[in-house]
Amino acid sequence: MTLHTHWLTRLTLTCLCSLITCTVLASDHTRTLTHALGNTSITGTPTRIVTLYQGATDTAVALGITPVGVVDSWLEQPTYQFLREQLANVTHVGLETQPNLELIASLQPDLIIAAKMRHEKIYPQLSQIAPTISIDYVFQFKDTVQQMGTALNRQTQADELLNHWTQRVADFQQQLKTTQRNTPNTVSLLDFRPDHVRLYLQDSFAGSILTELGFTVARNQGSHNQWALKLTSRESMPSLNADVFFIFKLTDDPVTQRVYQQWTQHPLWQTLTAVQQQQVFFVDEVAWSASGGVLGANKMLDQVYQHFGLTP
Amino acid sequence: MPKFYTVRHAALSLQLNLKTLSVLALLLPCVLACVLLALSAGSQWLSPLTVLNELVADGRYAFVLETLRLPRIVMAFMVGAALAVSGLMLQSLIRNPLASPDIIGITGGASAAAVFFLSFLAGSLSVYWLPVAAIIGALLTALIIYGLAWQGGVSPVRLVLIGIGLAAGMNAITTLMIVLSPIATSMTAYVWLTGSVYGTNWQDVSRLLPWLLVLLPWAMSLARSIDAQALGDATAINLGIALQRDRLLVLFISVGLAGAAVAFAGAVSFVGLIAPHIARLLVDRRFASLAPVSALIGGTLVVLADTLGRTVFLPLDMPAGVFVAAVGAPFFIYLLYRHQQ
């Protein structure tokens, strides 16, 4: 009984505390964020932000903010279709790998969102331009939402985004369990390239989401932070095997299309489970890989719903 | 009027003739003009006058000029100068105008070490250790080359042949590591392999500077021996040169210069090959004359290449190495053509 009260009191206290933090955050007080490249103090609500990786740009839009500077997108250059409307007149500061520091400085931002894997070397200069926060890897979309929510004083919206995501994941799992007779277990995500086929692993953006949805995705063996295997020989086909295949829509490039034909017309292809059960789907590379943000993740989930004939 | 001016000071004994001095006097303003141009150019063009003003009294462009452009330009210049002198020393040592640090495997060794770092250690170690890895790679490669070329003494021919062989091996190892590494790092590795001074800060500059401050004067102090070595082994020994000892020294100073430069800027190629050739067009064939002129030309070459790299494709920032090759290669071909005439 005492234990129970104790627990209750603690909960109340925590609630109170978080309420207080919320009010503190809402005001112009300085808060310190701990991130992948150190601690950064931010005062007030930043309004001019520069996002240096795709996931951060996507998340800014999700939080209802238009950045003053963004980097070029990987596909559908210079901006992904689904973000074009919101980012119509935003300055581009170059490539994600080497953004133009002078341009960033000239935009006079009050917050920069970076990623350690890309921007560790220029972090000192970035911090001199404006307070800069950084996540470890570009495809950690939940970290991005959380960090940006705190940094931008939009904690409530950030929590909403993440809660909404958690609910959707739960709903999907529920629907899948009730509607499918044999719940698919293993999933492979493939990308046909001019001279090889890429098998995305658990640590990739889409791989981590599929894992969260309850599927088993191929895992990396050995080296850390490896997020895809490059397969060149059609003999390797058995190592793709899974109950469901998701394949990135092919580009117009005739060589890629030929590689696709070579692989799919190969007799070994017919022996794969997903092919035999006709569970091969084409998906949109932007949502499934290149966007790397919470909006992209939701678009991806929409497509997963759709492929299993479920309603989101 | 004396033809030569001799500077004698303990270990340092240099002979500079009037022509060299006048070439240097003409070259210096040109170099400064290039640096000023490089400071003016960028995402926003600032007039040279504004630049000078801002450098004296800090104004609204102080950050862009002093934190973003200047360290990068200084770094580019130092890298170019170091590679040029390194190339010049190797060309004298090997007695062949086609030798340079990238061709005999020094750059290859640094690259293999750097790509190894980027692929397998970058997650756990800070990126500031990258130059250390690259320098270790360069020195290790030089040691291996020297060791393999040793047969009761080291001959230049053996040195260069073994260097080229090892360079090919190092390139294979680099390719192997890029293939094995996570896909995300292969782009970073490629930018490094092309050579770029992107994102240089004053701390980087202050870490490269000591290398040059020690090695360049040291190289100058060996000027007489380097000239003697270029005349052939027998002549050098007759002139009282401790041939094997000096050869080792020259090799390691040149490796130190190239390794340090490459460590901070990546595998910039061609500077070490071309800058000494341009210098030979301007001054006489003695090391004491060629070294300062090569250094100025090499430095300017990289500064100009980097300026092109960060302005031509705005807002994209291209690695300087691309433009060094683009400017250097046609010139190299012109040199060959001239040779043939």
Add this chain to the structure above:
Amino acid sequence: MKQTLNITMQRSLSATDFTNSPTLSRLSTRPLQLLLAALLLTLAFLASLAFGQLSIPLSRVITAFTHYDGSNTDHLIITTTRLARALTALTVGAALAVSGALMQALTRNPMASPSIFGVNAGALFAIVLTMTVFSISSLQNLIWVALIGAAVAGGMVYGLGSLGRDGLTPVKIVLAGAAISALFVSFTQGLLVVNQDGLDSILFWLGGSVSGRDLSLLQPLIPYGLAALVLSQLLSPHINVLLSGDEIAKSLGQRTGWLKLAMGVLIVLLAGSAVAIAGNIAFVGLIVPHMARAWVGADYRWLLPMCALLGAALLLLADLVARFLIMPQEIPIGVMTALLGTPFFIYLARRGLQNA
């Protein structure tokens, strides 16, 4: 010193040791040696068909050709992927080795080979240029592009190496080749940095690969390759004469200019198409002629077929190892050959000078 080295290296290539004293025993064993090499090649070929991610027993490899069964997975793997791959490795290996041997004769330089001569780098640059700038990526067209690149680079190295009073010395050739290679490699890297998106597609190719090539791709090249091999075989007696020196050859009535031109064209044809099919595969053209020379001597009539057999076997074996090290991915075969070739090259550099 350079002079003496040059002379010794030339002597090791010169034809004197067999034209003056063709020992009977050697003559009679040569066919046997060729037979042995052919046997080795056959074994390598069969191993290449049998081993991979799935190991297939040899008996089934043979039945795949004698009693083909379309529903048998093993048979399918052999006929659809492994056969094409083995044939590619075989063709490329033979072409590279023969072009290396021809180069060594043409330049009288034991260190000459397509990769040292910058031919690989030139062909690769031409390919990457057309792929990124003109977006041509069908391999049929790329072969022609590669031939042009190979010819340009080879010509530049030859020209650059023969500058100066002492002519084509081994050291000058090697340095010229390294410089021209560096030139084209930095161009290639520049293009790759401009076109980040295409990078990973070209990357594997830079390392060289013989997998994923269809037989249909190889077919149009086989007549050229065979013609080049036969032609070089026909030229081999003349090459022997050429090796005894330009003066002697001319005094014997040989048109050395034409012979050299023909050899140059053959080299570019063989090496260029090998790069076009399989990317950057280094050192095969260097190692194999030396192995063959140690076996059958310097008579090009025997040396060239030996090179073709051994080159094919070497590349087949290298490809076999490349499949196993990081399964299910593969190591680029060019990396394998370079790792094999580097120690050999260094050995050659050291030995060449010890004799001097």
